[in-house]
Amino acid sequence: MSVRRIAVVGSGQRVVQTALPVLATLTERYxxxxxFSRRAxxxxxxDAAHEVEALEALDAARMTEIDALYLVVxxxxxxxxxxxxxxxxxxxxxxxxxxxxxxPRHLAxxxxxxxxxxxxxxxxxxxxxxxxxxxxxxxxGALGRVRTVTLDRSGYAYHGIAMLKALHGAERVIxxxxxxxxxxxxxxxxxxxxxxxxxxxxxxxxxxxxLIVEGESAVLCxxxxxxxxxxxxxxxxxxxxxxxxxxxxxxxxLDAAERSLMGEPGEGETPWRWMDGMKRxxxxxxxxxxxxxxxxxxxLAALDDALVDYHLEKLGRYRSNPISSAGGLVVGGLARGxxxxxxxxxxxxxxARALG
Numbered sequence: 001m002s003v004r005r006i007a008v009v010g011s012g013q014r015v016v017q018t019a020l021p022v023l024a025t026l027t028e029r030y031x032x033x034x035x036f037s038r039r040a041x042x043x044x045x046x047d048a049a050h051e052v053e054a055l056e057a058l059d060a061a062r063m064t065e066i067d068a069l070y071l072v073v074x075x076x077x078x079x080x081x082x083x084x085x086x087x088x089x090x091x092x093x094x095x096x097x098x099x100x101x102x103x104p105r106h107l108a109x110x111x112x113x114x115x116x117x118x119x120x121x122x123x124x125x126x127x128x129x130x131x132x133x134x135x136x137x138x139x140x141g142a143l144g145r146v147r148t149v150t151l152d153r154s155g156y157a158y159h160g161i162a163m164l165k166a167l168h169g170a171e172r173v174i175x176x177x178x179x180x181x182x183x184x185x186x187x188x189x190x191x192x193x194x195x196x197x198x199x200x201x202x203x204x205x206x207x208x209x210x211l212i213v214e215g216e217s218a219v220l221c222x223x224x225x226x227x228x229x230x231x232x233x234x235x236x237x238x239x240x241x242x243x244x245x246x247x248x249x250x251x252x253x254l255d256a257a258e259r260s261l262m263g264e265p266g267e268g269e270t271p272w273r274w275m276d277g278m279k280r281x282x283x284x285x286x287x288x289x290x291x292x293x294x295x296x297x298x299x300l301a302a303l304d305d306a307l308v309d310y311h312l313e314k315l316g317r318y319r320s321n322p323i324s325s326a327g328g329l330v331v332g333g334l335a336r337g338x339x340x341x342x343x344x345x346x347x348x349x350x351x352a353r354a355l356g
Contacts, residue, residue, distance in 0.1 A: 020045035100306030124282030143215025154209030164198035209272030
């Protein structure tokens with residue numbers, strides 16, 4: 001089993017609270033080849049201190065020494081940092097980049113991504129243990145055909161779209177709208193290419209977050225609605241730490257490393273109170289799959305999610321079209337040749353198993 005050398009560009013909260021703690025559990029698969037940021041400094045993640053080098057140190061010579069690069073900087077800084085990295089000839093490096101990849105005003109720079117061997121996005125909402133369990137329940141046939149998924153204060157912007165895609169097994173959004181629900185609340189309605197529908201109720205609040213997956217024969221939910229057809233989403237605890245997420249008769253067990261990453265729960269009663277820990281577990285799974293040759297979320301898919309979100313925020317409506325959608329003539333043309341291509345990517349198989 002070969003060990004991949006990975007460098008991190010960025011030194012903010014996501015790096016300290018997620019990337020470095022997760023990498024510390026993957027020493028048999030990854031070697032940390034450096035942390036880089038605008039300025040040299042020292043940061044702490046858990047009990048470990050890390051020396052951060054200035055970004056200028058990541059030159060062409062250093063680039064030949066790494067296999068993968070995780071880029072997580074502020075959204076406005078992405079184009080400048082990508083320009084610097086592309087100049088260091090990263091053709092043998094797999095890039096992992098945070099959502100939304102690029103802001104809409106920076107989409108003309110998407111061609112910079114072609115400098116890397118592959119480009120994928122760390123959309124760990126696709127691999128949350130809770131989502132694994134819910135997808136396994138749906139795949140078992142216990143719900144019948146899934147018609148509508150509702151994320152009630154548990155989905156956020158483009159992340160919510162990615163979660164809906166995962167639960168529906170859908171590739172892209174066909175149309176969407178965002179309407180006021182009064183008193184600072186909003187409702188987003190999505191229609192997907194496979195005919196499924198999704199609803200996101202805002203604002204996001206994981207302390208009150210809920211999930212409802214409505215099928216033809218049963219409904220899966222993480223709170224008691226008093227309905228006889230409901231199947232439950234629950235967290236199994238061992239000494240106060242999640243050991244598994246269950247959805248109906250399907251379950252997603254956590255291994256020892258994942259349990260160590262769960263941390264303390266937030267406020268609330270539903271499984272979403274474990275969101276911080278679930279995201280670390282999801283990020284760990286993405287890195288494991290990358291080490292096995294499977295890229296994370298394709299850049300064009302993430303850009304599409306971001307463009308849908310942008311239209312809803314600015315116009316309140318979205319409709320897929322061959323011009324301005326991420327796979328259309330404009331952005332799709334600029335991003336031609338990026339790997340993995342969206343058509344070559346499939347959702348990760350759930351790690352959960354249906355019992356009985």
